[in-house]
Amino acid sequence: MSGKVYSEWEIAPRERLRKLQEKKMLKIVEYAYERSPFYKKKFDEAGIKPGDITSLEDFYKKIPYTSKNELVKSQRNNPPYGDFLTVPKEKIRLLFISPGPIFEPYTGEDIKIIRKNLAKTMYTAGATEKDICQVTLSYHFMPAGLFIHWAAEEAGCTVIPAGTGESRMQVDFMKKAGTTIYAGTPTFLKRLGEEAVKMNINPKKDLKLRIGLCGAEPLPMPLRKDLEETFGIELFDAYGVAELGVMSRECEYHNGMHLNEELFLVEMIDPKTLEKVAPGEEGEIVATTLEREAMPLIRYRTGDASAMTEETCVCGRTEARILGIRGRVDMLTKVKGVFIHPKQAQEVVEKFPELGRLQIIVERPEDYDQMIIYVECKESSKFAEWENKLKTEFKQALRIKTDVKMVNPGEIPVDARILEDRRKHYTL
Ligand SMILES: [Zn+2]
Numbered sequence: 001m002s003g004k005v006y007s008e009w010e011i012a013p014r015e016r017l018r019k020l021q022e023k024k025m026l027k028i029v030e031y032a033y034e035r036s037p038f039y040k041k042k043f044d045e046a047g048i049k050p051g052d053i054t055s056l057e058d059f060y061k062k063i064p065y066t067s068k069n070e071l072v073k074s075q076r077n078n079p080p081y082g083d084f085l086t087v088p089k090e091k092i093r094l095l096f097i098s099p100g101p102i103f104e105p106y107t108g109e110d111i112k113i114i115r116k117n118l119a120k121t122m123y124t125a126g127a128t129e130k131d132i133c134q135v136t137l138s139y140h141f142m143p144a145g146l147f148i149h150w151a152a153e154e155a156g157c158t159v160i161p162a163g164t165g166e167s168r169m170q171v172d173f174m175k176k177a178g179t180t181i182y183a184g185t186p187t188f189l190k191r192l193g194e195e196a197v198k199m200n201i202n203p204k205k206d207l208k209l210r211i212g213l214c215g216a217e218p219l220p221m222p223l224r225k226d227l228e229e230t231f232g233i234e235l236f237d238a239y240g241v242a243e244l245g246v247m248s249r250e251c252e253y254h255n256g257m258h259l260n261e262e263l264f265l266v267e268m269i270d271p272k273t274l275e276k277v278a279p280g281e282e283g284e285i286v287a288t289t290l291e292r293e294a295m296p297l298i299r300y301r302t303g304d305a306s307a308m309t310e311e312t313c314v315c316g317r318t319e320a321r322i323l324g325i326r327g328r329v330d331m332l333t334k335v336k337g338v339f340i341h342p343k344q345a346q347e348v349v350e351k352f353p354e355l356g357r358l359q360i361i362v363e364r365p366e367d368y369d370q371m372i373i374y375v376e377c378k379e380s381s382k383f384a385e386w387e388n389k390l391k392t393e394f395k396q397a398l399r400i401k402t403d404v405k406m407v408n409p410g411e412i413p414v415d416a417r418i419l420e421d422r423r424k425h426y427t428l
Pocket of ligand 1 (some may be wrong): 078258315
């Protein structure tokens with residue numbers, strides 16, 4: 001293992017970890033019920049008292065979900081904290097404000113716990129006290145910049161609080177300071193690479209970068225390879241949600257992101273049925289903050305789609321891993337048990353200049369889901385040929401069999417949604 005194990009819980013047997021999570025969950029459920037008017041009302045309406053919850057099984061079966069919408073609405077009606085606050089206001093030491101707006105308060109104790117846990121993000125990527133970390137994430141209102149700053153500080157790195165923008169200055173200081181760790185979005189790193197070339201700086205030879213910690217944006221494979229080649233660095237993906245915190249990070253095997261299960265109880269649910277999905281199956285990430293003094297969130301629906309595995313990683317860590325962020329669940333629809341990503345269908349069509357716009361229509365005429373993809377095509381004499389070709393292409397991209405119908409350019413209405421789900425019984 002190249003990245004240092006910082007906490008015993010990274011490599012603890014899962015049964016022990018489960019017990020720890022259960023203990024913390026029981027405490028936070030009781031705490032939230034007693035102190036947060038929102039959770040008192042929510043549990044009362046569901047007919048639940050904290051005493052009814054004695055195990056994780058009870059928790060999964062009985063505790064209702066919390067949506068982002070509920071948090072935003074409550075804070076809008078009663079700013080800044082809504083009915084979520086669990087401490088007197090004078091105990092709050094830090095307040096982030098994320099788009100929504102969502103107000104995220106932290107007590108001194110919260111800050112201590114988070115700082116300590118954030119160190120894992122750095123250590124797992126292999127950071128040491130010899131590293132110089134340049135943080136190019138935003139420090140304005142939102143938590144990303146400060147969180148990664150703390151992570152690097154806790155791991156003993158030298159931290160440069162660069163913030164966003166100023167690419168020329170970033171590259172110049174990177175060179176002069178001998179920055180070894182980049183922390184920021186992948187697209188900004190790409191821009192820095194281009195800026196460096198303009199400044200006659202060879203990003204690979206003249207800069208000392210060795211680790212890139214990416215977050216706040218997807219990190220698709222072609223971009224990752226491109227950046228690793230340009231800078232001669234190894235990139236590590238991380239995933240967090242502003243109102244929850246940094247929940248997971250990659251190890252050197254890059255096979256999913258390890259969850260910080262000491263701090264978060266993470267579940268993967270079907271966003272339509274709200275049932276737990278099987279391991280490895282795609283679903284929506286739901287998380288409970290296991291230690292949060294100022295504003296605990298319980299079974300909070302992130303809206304992000306991923307899959308989860310509890311298999312021990314090659315690196316030896318026993319933490320569950322989420323396997324990439326696959327978009328927002330409200331953009332997805334499940335057909336025959338598989339999530340459909342309209343973007344993937346779009347990518348297939350964009351490969352061929354002969355093709356135009358597309359529309360995916362999902363119906364359930366009898367008992368079975370039926371999906372038809374309509375695609376505009378200039379070559380009306382070759383419709384049958386295209387239909388066959390695209391059936392194969394879509395099957396590879398979407399992982400299920402689909403019907404394809406070619407139409408003339410202009411036949412798909414301009415304002416048509418790319419994916420239209422006409423199955424009435426789905427209400428989400
Ligand atoms: Zn690992």
